[in-house]
Amino acid sequence: MSNTVIVGTQWGDEGKGKIVDMLAQQAGAIVRFQGGNNAGHTLVVAGEQCILHLIPSGVLHPGKKCLIGNGVVLDPEVFLEEIDGLAAKGIDVSPERMKISNKAQIIMSYHRMMDNCRESVKSDDSKIGTTGRGIGPCYEDKMNRVGIRAADLADPELLRTKIVDALQEKNVLFKNLFNVEPLDPEAVYQQILPVAERIKPFLGDVSSIIQDVNKDGGMVLFEGAQGIHLDIDHGTYPFVTSSNTVAGNAAAGAGCGPRSLNRIIGILKAYTTRVGSGPFATELFDNVGETLQKNGHEFGATTGRRRRCGWLDMVIIRETARLCDLTEFALTKLDVLSGLDEIKICVAYKYRGEEVAYPPQEQNGMAHVEPIYESMPGWTEDITTARSYEDLPQAAQNYIARIEELSEVKVAIVSVGPDRAETIVR
Numbered sequence: 001m002s003n004t005v006i007v008g009t010q011w012g013d014e015g016k017g018k019i020v021d022m023l024a025q026q027a028g029a030i031v032r033f034q035g036g037n038n039a040g041h042t043l044v045v046a047g048e049q050c051i052l053h054l055i056p057s058g059v060l061h062p063g064k065k066c067l068i069g070n071g072v073v074l075d076p077e078v079f080l081e082e083i084d085g086l087a088a089k090g091i092d093v094s095p096e097r098m099k100i101s102n103k104a105q106i107i108m109s110y111h112r113m114m115d116n117c118r119e120s121v122k123s124d125d126s127k128i129g130t131t132g133r134g135i136g137p138c139y140e141d142k143m144n145r146v147g148i149r150a151a152d153l154a155d156p157e158l159l160r161t162k163i164v165d166a167l168q169e170k171n172v173l174f175k176n177l178f179n180v181e182p183l184d185p186e187a188v189y190q191q192i193l194p195v196a197e198r199i200k201p202f203l204g205d206v207s208s209i210i211q212d213v214n215k216d217g218g219m220v221l222f223e224g225a226q227g228i229h230l231d232i233d234h235g236t237y238p239f240v241t242s243s244n245t246v247a248g249n250a251a252a253g254a255g256c257g258p259r260s261l262n263r264i265i266g267i268l269k270a271y272t273t274r275v276g277s278g279p280f281a282t283e284l285f286d287n288v289g290e291t292l293q294k295n296g297h298e299f300g301a302t303t304g305r306r307r308r309c310g311w312l313d314m315v316i317i318r319e320t321a322r323l324c325d326l327t328e329f330a331l332t333k334l335d336v337l338s339g340l341d342e343i344k345i346c347v348a349y350k351y352r353g354e355e356v357a358y359p360p361q362e363q364n365g366m367a368h369v370e371p372i373y374e375s376m377p378g379w380t381e382d383i384t385t386a387r388s389y390e391d392l393p394q395a396a397q398n399y400i401a402r403i404e405e406l407s408e409v410k411v412a413i414v415s416v417g418p419d420r421a422e423t424i425v426r
Helices: 016-026 076-088 109-120 135-143 150-154 156-176 185-202 206-215 249-254 287-295 314-324 394-407
Strands: 004-008 029-032 041-045 048-052 065-068 098-101 220-223 263-269 272-274 308-310 328-332 342-351 354-356 370-377 411-415 423-425
Touching: 004 016, 004 314, 016 041, 016 220, 016 263, 016 328, 016 411, 029 206, 065 206, 076 185, 098 185, 098 206, 109 135, 109 156, 109 185, 150 156, 150 185, 156 185, 206 220, 206 249, 220 249, 263 314, 263 411, 287 308, 314 342, 314 394, 328 394, 342 394, 370 394, 394 411
Parallel strands: 004 220, 004 263, 029 065, 029 220, 065 098, 263 328, 328 411
Antiparallel strands: 041 048, 272 308, 342 354, 342 370, 411 423
8 A cells, every 4th residue: 555645735724634634544554754733733523623733633543553753843741732632532542552753852941932032032024933832943953963852751861961951052042142031951851850751651663663564564644744835945935944844854754765655645725825924925915815714714723823815826836746746636625715706826926027837946035926817717606515526516626627737736635624524535
């Protein structure tokens, strides 16, 4: 069975959680391969909503192994909160099915503190829009080779030493640059100890588990966070996340070889949204934008922030397709477009006097593009009851066909509502 990678094709919030939840039925294991609790996946099953930030979306399927890969930065307190919340609902979250890679980096209290201090001193036009969860500072420590890894939680003396070393530099910044009280290394250490005790049973070799599932003929589902255009290298830098969100990072962030990645599904929202700062070429500031925001319930699952809304931007989607070598799309929230008389698609940009089919690569280049639109007729029918492609209005089918033409990627899955059952598989 083909291993499958799920990525968001835009700026996140495309509905990855629902598609992962749906495909998890066929998987032996589901693994998160990057990001941290700055992402939120919202699932709706039988009308009940469940929001996850760290634990893979496949956890709602009994018997599936749920793995957190080495590419993730893990806030252990958030992980335990999710574990306790799911356990209270009667969901099996035992260490037998849930594993954290020994190599995953741990978010500490000083990472969150550093994140918020840095953002607070920036001017409004230079704010990144960080969630303040400590994601960036934790990845910094990883790259600086001073980070705390999950396995360190089982080694108290090493853990204490690393905390002391980390705070030597950070406390200088807290006191002298940000004018806040420095942290006591011993207090930080004592705070993390009981958390570490609860985390230890979940530690494991994620690479071996992936290998074993494949050897037994099972499929592994690789779950990404955020969207491709928040990628640290390929996104709208500097308004990006702190990790590589592209499909190729699934191998590095989970601990397997690239030939393990067979099927790559891009989750594509039928319009475009973005949370936080950064350029957004097709953003709408009119009644249509308000309608999309209201009907799509566009609030961030992690921050609760109102999402900016706009027309579908096929320029960034083409870029996603070539960066990730997509095999197919899962189109989500098509039902939100119902009732619009006219639907627009951005097919190209005008940039520096020329028409371009891909985003400019210069910093802040996206802030200076002008979208070139095509218009298509909308539809008025309620499509949430559609269960086959033929059930969709012709205008909706035409919209899907145009997406396929512009991207050269087929739409294999169509979501017509938030519930697991409200899905068309072509």
